[in-house]
Each structure stands twice: as C-alpha cells, then as structure tokens.
Amino acid sequence: MKIAVQFGAGNIGRGFMGQLFWEAGYTTCFVEYNSALAAKLNERKQYPLRLLDAYSKQHIDLTITQIHALTTEEVREIAEIFSQADMIATAVGVKNLEQIAPLIAAGVKLRHQEQTSPVDIYLCENLYEAADMLKKAVRQCLDSETAAWAEEHIGFVGTSVARMVPAASGRFGVQDPLFVVADSYHKLAYDGPARRGQEPDIQGMYAVKNFQAEVERKLFTHNLGHAALAYLGYLKGYTYVHEPFDDPELCAIFNGALDETTEALLKRYPDDLDAREHADIRKDVNIRFGNPLIMDTVQRVARDPIRKLGPNDRLIGSAKLCQQYGIFPKRIASICGAALRYDYSEDPEAVKLQAMIREIGVAQTLQQVSGVEPTSAFGQEILNTYDELQKKSMLTPQ
Incomplete structure (x- = not known):
C-alpha cells in the first residue's frame, strides 16, 4: 500500500493533491488544523x-476515496504515518509553515530511527522561498545528527501550482462541507534538483531543472494576468474574472501586460523557457481564465492588494523584470493603478490601502507599499493611470 501524507485539507489539499494521490493509487492521510473538517x-x-473543464465546457464529478485524516493535535500519530509515507505534501499557506515544522520534525526523527528510505516533501505554497523556509524551521527542531541525516534523506521540494480552486459556495448547487470545485488543469511542476527520494509515480507531476524560471513564469504570466482581470474588472463592475474577456478595453491591457512579461522572461531565461511552449501556456491561460463554469469572483482573485503590490510580487515584480531588459511596462502600470484603486469594503487589506492613500496620498503610498519612486517614469505612469481610472469610461461595463 502506497501512503501519502497531505498537510492541509483545504482548497489545494483536497482540490488538487488529493486527486493526484488518489489517481496514482495512494492512501492519503490529511493532516488538518480544523478538527471539524478532519x-x-x-x-x-x-x-x-x-472539475470544470475549460476546453469541453463540461464538468466532471469525481469521488476521492482511500482517505482519512489526523488533526494537528495528534503529534504521535502524525509522526508514525510520516515515517511510513511514500509521498508528502503541504498546502497550508506560507504563514502556517512554522506551525507544522515540529510535526514534520517528529516524523523526520522517527524515519531516522527506523532508517527509512528517502522521502520528499512537496510544498504547494504560493512563495518561491517556501521550501527553504520550511527546511530551516524543521532543522531548528532537530539535533545535529538527525539534521545531517535529513539533509541526505528528506527533500524539501518547491512546486508551482497553477490549478484554480475557487470557493465552493452554494452557487454550484451543492450543499456539502466537503465539496470542492476546481478547474481541470492537471500539471504540477516541481524543483527537480531538490528531490532526495524517487521520482514521483504520479501523472501530471514533472521536474524542472531551473525552478526559479518556472516560478517566475507562473508569477509573471498566470498571477499577473489574474490580477489584471480582477483589478480592472472590479473597477468596471464585473463579478467574475471571466467577464473581462468580452471587454476589448480590458483585453488589450491584459494581453499587453503579458506581451511585456513574455518578452522579458524569454530574454532572461533563453535556455530554460521555450518561446513556442510559452505561447501555448498563454493560450491555455486565456482559455482557462475565460472559463465561465469556474465563476471565480473578482474579489477573491483581487484580495490582499497590499501584498500583491509588494516590491517583488506579481505586479511590481513583473515591472522590474521588464525594466531590467529595456521594456517599459506601460500595461503593467495600468494594472498597478487599478490595484491602488481597489476599495472593496470587505477586504481588510483593501480598506487599509485606501486609508493609507487618504492619509499620506497615493504617491507616498506607492513608494511605501511597492518601493516605486513616484517621480520615476514607471511611477508617473502608475499615478497617471490612477487618475485616469476616475473617468466614467473605465468605470462602466461596455
């Protein structure tokens, strides 16, 4: 019997990894903080x-079996199943990695005692440094001998998750607390050189040699494009992220921004990113983001604008990449201007952002949140767009 341990039974845990493990014949143990869910x-x-397939415009209903769960309070039981596991993954959110480190460390200690074969922990977290963060936190819980053993036998492997898993609200017509909805994207790239165990026997998982290139492609294509649809769509009164695809004005900004990052990415990683493959990825992104079955709300995708306007995140990070290769990020600036105007009252970070703008002005807010000099050409382009977005033409759906 093949055993998988999945830390986190939320959207990605159940909506992606649970499916991959089930299809590959694993028995999956979810480790979950929410005791009621467990x-x-x-x-x-x-x-x-x-699964909501963007290509066939059909949904596919699956029942994921061969599962059970432990709560994060069951430390001994978690260590025992960790010591037996063939596959381990996390999808707990970056801020919770330190909380699960002692649980993982207990499992590592037991694997060391039993001299179990090497195993890898695949981190399905939305941060490039997530694997290093967890590795460091786990090491701090180990003695020197076990830490040395873990260096050779426990892999901390980053992944790039591109499957979309919207909130499974009542709009899908199913009232079930365990019900999960996802798009049908079935690929999971991972950091090949970080692996310590065997190559996963799981369809859809594949290794990349340059993980940073893969992460930046996802951040500056998938995440940037999603942000464009959300922030610009919100200002025009759209409800779902697929709706802007029927709006020529917003499509021009969306495609223009991805043109900017495409050129920069291919210049930065000529040996790792193929132009034809990247073009296919962009086509796939358009089809999947435009999938009306998903009904992913602009508010969900736009949430936490302060983080997304951070110096190295999808918006400003994209612009920096472009400027590094002599490409002026005009369309990206338009998205940044829209993000600065995101004022959804039920998003605490949006409320905080608007409060900053009222208190110190948009220029100083841009500098504090994004590290962008307001007097720079890029800063001026953002501020000009911010002002232009007050015009009625950008606030009324066509």
Missing part, C-alpha cells in the same frame, strides 16, 4: 470533487 473526512472516508 472529523467529517474520517466519518465519510471520501469527498466529492467537481
């Missing part, structure tokens, strides 16, 4: 997953 998984021993 109890429900143990009661049912299965959960429903609906």
Whole structure:
C-alpha cells in the first residue's frame, strides 16, 4: 500500500493533491488544523470533487476515496504515518509553515530511527522561498545528527501550482462541507534538483531543472494576468474574472501586460523557457481564465492588494523584470493603478490601502507599499493611470 501524507485539507489539499494521490493509487492521510473538517473526512472516508473543464465546457464529478485524516493535535500519530509515507505534501499557506515544522520534525526523527528510505516533501505554497523556509524551521527542531541525516534523506521540494480552486459556495448547487470545485488543469511542476527520494509515480507531476524560471513564469504570466482581470474588472463592475474577456478595453491591457512579461522572461531565461511552449501556456491561460463554469469572483482573485503590490510580487515584480531588459511596462502600470484603486469594503487589506492613500496620498503610498519612486517614469505612469481610472469610461461595463 502506497501512503501519502497531505498537510492541509483545504482548497489545494483536497482540490488538487488529493486527486493526484488518489489517481496514482495512494492512501492519503490529511493532516488538518480544523478538527471539524478532519472529523467529517474520517466519518465519510471520501469527498466529492467537481472539475470544470475549460476546453469541453463540461464538468466532471469525481469521488476521492482511500482517505482519512489526523488533526494537528495528534503529534504521535502524525509522526508514525510520516515515517511510513511514500509521498508528502503541504498546502497550508506560507504563514502556517512554522506551525507544522515540529510535526514534520517528529516524523523526520522517527524515519531516522527506523532508517527509512528517502522521502520528499512537496510544498504547494504560493512563495518561491517556501521550501527553504520550511527546511530551516524543521532543522531548528532537530539535533545535529538527525539534521545531517535529513539533509541526505528528506527533500524539501518547491512546486508551482497553477490549478484554480475557487470557493465552493452554494452557487454550484451543492450543499456539502466537503465539496470542492476546481478547474481541470492537471500539471504540477516541481524543483527537480531538490528531490532526495524517487521520482514521483504520479501523472501530471514533472521536474524542472531551473525552478526559479518556472516560478517566475507562473508569477509573471498566470498571477499577473489574474490580477489584471480582477483589478480592472472590479473597477468596471464585473463579478467574475471571466467577464473581462468580452471587454476589448480590458483585453488589450491584459494581453499587453503579458506581451511585456513574455518578452522579458524569454530574454532572461533563453535556455530554460521555450518561446513556442510559452505561447501555448498563454493560450491555455486565456482559455482557462475565460472559463465561465469556474465563476471565480473578482474579489477573491483581487484580495490582499497590499501584498500583491509588494516590491517583488506579481505586479511590481513583473515591472522590474521588464525594466531590467529595456521594456517599459506601460500595461503593467495600468494594472498597478487599478490595484491602488481597489476599495472593496470587505477586504481588510483593501480598506487599509485606501486609508493609507487618504492619509499620506497615493504617491507616498506607492513608494511605501511597492518601493516605486513616484517621480520615476514607471511611477508617473502608475499615478497617471490612477487618475485616469476616475473617468466614467473605465468605470462602466461596455
């Protein structure tokens, strides 16, 4: 029996990794902080997953079986199953990695004692440095001998998750706390050189030699494009991220921004990124983002604008990449201007951002949040767009 341990039974845990493990014949143990969710998984021993395929415009209903769950309070039991696991993954959110480090360390200690074969921990977290963060936190819980053993036998492997998993609200017509909805994207790139164990026997998982190139491609294509649709779509009153694809004005900004990053990415990674493959990825992104079945809200995709306007995140990071290769990020500046105007009252970070703008002005807010000099050409382009977005033509759906 092949065993997988999945830390986190949320959207990505159940909506992606659970499917991959199930299809590959694993028995999966979810490790979950939410005790009520863990109890429900143990009661049912299965959960429903609906895949919304952008190409066929059909949905596929699956029942994921061969599962059980442990709560994060069950430290000894977690260590025991960790010591037996063939595959391990996390999808807990970057801010929670330090909380699961002692649980992983307990499992590492037991694997060391039992001299179990090497195993890898695949981090499905939305941060390039996530694997290093968890590795460091786990090391701090180990003695020197076990830490040395873990260096050779425990891999901390970053992944690039591109599957979209929107909130499974009642709009999908299913009232079930375990119900998960996702798009049908089935690929998971991972950092090949970081692996210590065997290559995963899981369809869809594949190794890349230059993980940074893969992460930046996702951040500056997938994440940037999603942000464009969300922030610009919000200002025009759209509800879902697929709706701007029927708006020529917003499509021009969306495609223009990805043209800017495409040119920069191919210049930066000529040996790692293929132009034809990248063109295919962009086509796939357009089809999947434009999938009306997903019904992903602009508010969900736009949430936390302060982080997304950070110096190295999808917006400003994209612009920096472009400027490094002599490409002026005009369309990216338009998205940044829209993000600065994101004022959704139920998003605490949006409320905080607007409060900063009222208190110190948009120029100083841009400098503090994004590290962008307001008097620079790029800063001026953002501020000009910010002012232009007050015009009625950008606030009314066409």
